[in-house]
Amino acid sequence: MRQSALSLLLVLCLGLVWGLKTTAALAQNAPAPGPAQLDLSKYDLPANFEQLPPQEKILIIVRQEAEKGNPAAMLEMGNYYEQGRVVRRDFTEALEWYLKAAKKDLPAAYYNVGMSYLVGQGDAPNVSKALDNLRLASLRGFPAADFQLAIFYFRGLHVKANVPEALKYLNKAADAGLVVAINEKGVIEYNGLWNQKVNKTSAFNNFAKAAEAGYGEAMRNLGVCYLNGEGQTKNNVQALKWFSLARDVGFKPQEMDQVATTLKLELNPSEIAQADVEAKAWLEAARSKAQAINYAQTVGQANAAANAPQPAKAAEPPKAAPKPAAKPKPKGRR
Secondary structure (H helix, E strand, O other), X not given: OOOOOOOOOEEOOOOEEOOOOHHHHHHOOOOOOOHHHOOHHHOOOOOXXXXXXXXXXXXXXXXXXHHOOOHHHHHHHHHHHXXXXXXXXXXXXXXHHHHHHHHOOOHHHHHHHHHHHHHOOOOOOOHHHHHHHHHHHHHOOOHHHHHHHHHHHHHOOXXXXXXXXXXXXXXXXXHOOOHHHHHHXXXXXXXXXXXXXXXXXXXXXXXXXXXXXXXXXXXXXXXXXXXXXXXXXXXXXXXXXXXXXXXXXXXXXXXXXXXXXXXXXXXXXXXXXXXXXXXXXXXXXXXXXXXXXXXXXXXXXXXXXXXXXXXXXXXXXXXXXXXXXXXOOOOOOO
């Protein structure tokens, strides 16, 4: 099943990729002041409003904004129903809200409508409607739609296979900062997939960019490059650091533990300690960033309901999107 379209941010410290949820689209453009500055007199609030949990308070405000025609709030209502947050899960209701938001020309809403029709969530599957809405999202600068369309054209899914068209969409998504697209560019360059030239230096740079953004698979791929001296000078300390981080953010922990254990046999204690210190420093910095993101998201939910900012341009990848089969692996380290 796909991820919904709202939170366009990564929880780096946990290595979790939040789905494309509308509230994050709101949060990224929300002003800095906190929810206290929201004018609650505009809303019909229950007598016990102050005693309600924060998420229930936000739901009340978002629902009323959605009913007034606020497109960002409509998208968030769809997200509530799709995920079953605070309300009972209801895919039909979710799709209805996404369709309302799409009528307001909201890019993330087109994406959600497209993915709903693609998997038959909230209505019968309809590939034609799915492609139409994904293309509308792409035309309006929604990178997850570009990535999804790239996969379709690479694989010949629902469309005729077309590698140049696939690469166009993939590059567009990567240029917009979509980490899964950046990593996939690296995979293609590393392996020479889709009849593309092998370019280990460019692959390394793409893996590094996606790894620094907290994408676990890219962390593993970056470790592979350091381990084999591909695209960069061989550096086992850096390889161990990135394999450890990939494990810590939840990417194939057993595989990463196995590779790290073998690699440690080639390092002295001071080198192992250095890799550990650098990995912990990276995680600590990521935790601090994640805390700031979480605060911004909470602030954004309240403020955005009233201010209806435009959706963010960055997005996380669609759930369960297929990837190129070949992946770089440590040579002789299994």
